[in-house]
Amino acid sequence: MEDQHERVPVDGRVLVEEKVPVEQLVPVKRVPVEERFHLEERVPVEERVLVEGRIPVEENFDPSVMGRINEDGYESMSGSGNLDGGLEDEQETLVLERPAKKLKYHRHTQEQINELETCFKEWPHPDEKQRLDLSRKLNLEPRQVKFWFQNRRTQMKNQLERHENVMLRQENDKLRVENVAIKDAVRNPICNHCGGVAMLGNITIEENQLRVENAQLRDELSRICGLAEKFLGRPVTPLASPIALPRPSSNLELEVAGNGFGGLNSGGTPLPMGPLTRPGMMGVEKPFNSSVFVELAVTAMDELLRLAQADSPIWMTSLDGGKETLNPVEYMRTFSPCIGLKPSGFVTEASRETGMVMINSLALVETLMDGSRWAQMFPCVIAKASTTDVLSSGIGRTRHGALQLMHAELQVLSPLVPVRQVKFLRFCKQHGEGLWAVVDVSIDTALDGASINSFVNCRRLLSGCVVQDLSNGYTRVTWIEHSEYDESAVHYLYRSLLSSGLGFGALRWLATLQRQCESIAILLSSTVPCEDHPVLTQAGRRSLLQLTNRMRDNFCAGVCASTVRMWNKLHVASLGEDVKVMTRKSMNIPGEPPGVILSAATSVWMPIMHQQLFNFLRDERQRSKWDILSNGGPMQEMIHIPKGQTSSNCVSLLRPNARNQNDNTMLILQETWADASGSLIVYAPLDVASMRAVMTGGDSSFVALLPSGFAIVPDGSSGYGDDWSGKLARGSSNKGSGSLLTVAFQILVNSLPMAKLNVESVETVNSLLSCTINKIKSAVSSA
Incomplete structure (x- = not known):
C-alpha cells in the first residue's frame, strides 16, 4: 500500500523535515471532558494543539516525541483515533510552538528526472535493490526515489481515469443530444406535402418513423459539414431542401460522401451527393459510412502538426543530441489516443x-x-x-x-x-x-x-x-x-x-x-563522368541497374517471410532456432533458374562496430577471407557505378581470381550502401555471356540470378549521432558496442521443379552459413 501521508510533488520537490527540540514542547493545563469541543478556543492563536498524535503537514516535529511512525503514517499516542471518543481528565496535551523557519524543498535536476523517466518505462514498481541502485546512481535518498515512483504511478493512473471519464462524458452527451432530437422529431412531425406541422392521427407509423430518421440524417449532415470545413479548409453549405440526390461522379473534388456529405466542384459550388456505394456480392451495391474515417484523418492531421512543432517536454533529446523520443507522460497529458488504448503486452516506440x-x-x-x-x-x-x-x-x-x-x-x-x-x-x-x-x-x-x-x-x-x-x-x-x-x-x-x-x-x-x-539525383545527372568499362553504354548502364534492383529485392524477400514470395518454411531438428530455412519451387518464372530453390538466413551478434564490419565485407581485397567464390585470392573491380556521394554506395561488377584460363566464365554483380540506420551488401554470381548482353543494353529480365549477402545494423546498445558518414570513412568504433549481422544465401539445390528436397541439401546450406560466419568472426577478431 502506497504511502498516503508523505506525498512528493510531481515536479520533483521533496519536503525536508526538521526536528524540533523537546524543550520547545510546552505542556498545557488539563482540559475538562465537557469542554473538549471548545478546545481550540482555550489555546492561544499562536499555538496549535496536537490531538491524538495528528501533526499538521506544514509543521516540523520530532518523531521520537510524538509517537511511533510506520511506513503508512503516524501512530496515535492516545490509543484512540477518534476525537469524539473524548479525552481523559488527567491526560496532558502538548502544544507545539510555530517554527520560525519555512519548509525546505529539494528539486530534482533534469538529468535525474530523465533517468527516472527511463527507468519508469522498464519497471514502474522497482524493488528495494533497484531503488538503492538508482539512489546511488542519481545521488538521491532511497525515500526520494520511492516517493517519486509512487507519485508517478498515481499521476499515470489519474490521467487514464480522466481520459476515460472524458470519453464517457462525450458519449453520454452524444446520446443525450440524439435522444432530445428523436423526441423533438416525434413531437413535431412535418407534413411531406405542405411542409407544415402534421397531425399524428393523419400519418401512419411507417411515415412517422421515416420522418424521425430524416431528422437524424439532417443532424448528421450538419455535423459532417462542420467536419468537411476542417477537411477542406473552407466552409461547406448543407442542403437547404430535400432534392433528388444523384450518385457521385468521378469529377467531384471530394469523394468521401458516404453519408450525404456535399462535395465541391472546381468552382466551389455545393453539389448534392447521395450515399456512396460499393459493389457487393452478386453485383448488389451496398452503402457504407465513411464519416468515421474522415474524422479520424482530420484528428490525426491536427496531432501530427502539433507534434512536429512541439519541443520539450513532449520530445526528449538523447545526451548526444542525435535522437528525439516521445515523452509518454506528457503525450498522454496533452493528446487523446486516436485509436483506443494500447493492447495488453504491447510496447510503444515513438x-x-x-x-x-x-x-x-x-x-x-x-x-x-x-x-x-x-x-x-x-x-x-x-x-x-x-x-x-x-x-x-x-x-x-x-x-x-x-x-x-x-x-x-x-x-x-x-x-x-x-x-x-x-x-x-x-x-x-x-x-x-x-x-x-x-x-x-x-x-x-x-x-x-x-x-x-x-x-x-x-x-x-x-x-x-x-x-x-x-x-x-x-x-x-x-x-x-x-x-x-x-x-x-x-x-x-x-x-x-x-x-x-x-x-x-x-x-x-x-x-x-x-x-x-x-x-536518383546522381544516376540522372548528366555531369557524372562515365567510369565504366568501354563496352558499357548508357543503355547498358540502365539495364545493369535494373538487374541490380531485382537482385536486391529478391534478397530481401528471401530473408523475411513476407508475402512477396511464396516460401515454405522448413522445420529441421538439426538446425538451431536462430536459423530460418525456406524453400520454394521455381517454374517458368522470368529471371530465376527452374528448380527447387533453398533460402537460408540467420542473424548473429558481432563484437565490432557496424561501420568497421561493413568496410571489411565490401573490400574486394579481403574477399578471400570469407567468400568461397573468390578462389582464394583478391577480386578485381571491373565496373563501378556510384550511387551516392560516398564510395560505399555503388554498384560493382567483380571478377574473381582465375586459377587458369578456363575459370574466366563467372562474374559477380554486387550492390553496397550504408546510411545512419545500417548497411547492406548483396551479390550474385553471373556468367560472362549474360553480363555481356546486359552491358550492351540488352533486356536484363531474362538473366537468372540467386542473390546472397549481408545486412548490418547497430546492436542498439549505444547512441548515434549525425557523424555516421565520417565514422564510416574513418572506421572508428566505440568500446563496448557491437553490431548485428544477418547472413543469407539462396541456392538452387535441384534443377527439377518437381524434385523433393533431401536432408543433405539443408545440411549443406547450414554448413555454408556456419562456415561463413566463423570465417568473418576470425577475420575481424585478428584485425
Missing part, C-alpha cells in the same frame, strides 16, 4: 527526425500517395505496399485532401524480427505554398464495417511527415514514427534495436529517403 532531402515537396507527396512508388523509394523497409480503397483523390489535380486506405508489410532484414502487417489511412493536405503534410493512422475496420485485423502484431499510431520546400532546391522533412508492437514476438537480440528506433523509427525512414533521393 521518435522524430528532421533533415534535408534532395527532392521537391510535390514529387515527394506524389511518391508517398502511390503505393508502388512508395515501396520503391523505401526498398529495404517496405516489403509490399498497395492502396486498397480511395476515399478522396484530392481537390482538382492536386493531392490536397487525398484520403485513402492502404496496406503495407514493413520489415527489418533479419529472420528474427517478424514482418509487420499494417493497414492504415493515409491523408494528405497542403497547408501553404510548398508546405505539405502526410499522416498515417491504423484502423481496425474496413469501409464495409468488416474487421480487417483479426490479429495484429503492430499498430501504426499517428505517423507521417511534414514537408517544406527550401530556396536551394532541397526539402526540409520532419518525420514522426509512432507505433505499438508485440515485443514478445521479437528475438532478444533485436529488442534493443527496435526500442532505440533504429529498426522502424523515424531515423531509418528519413535516412533511407535521403539515400534514395541522392542516388
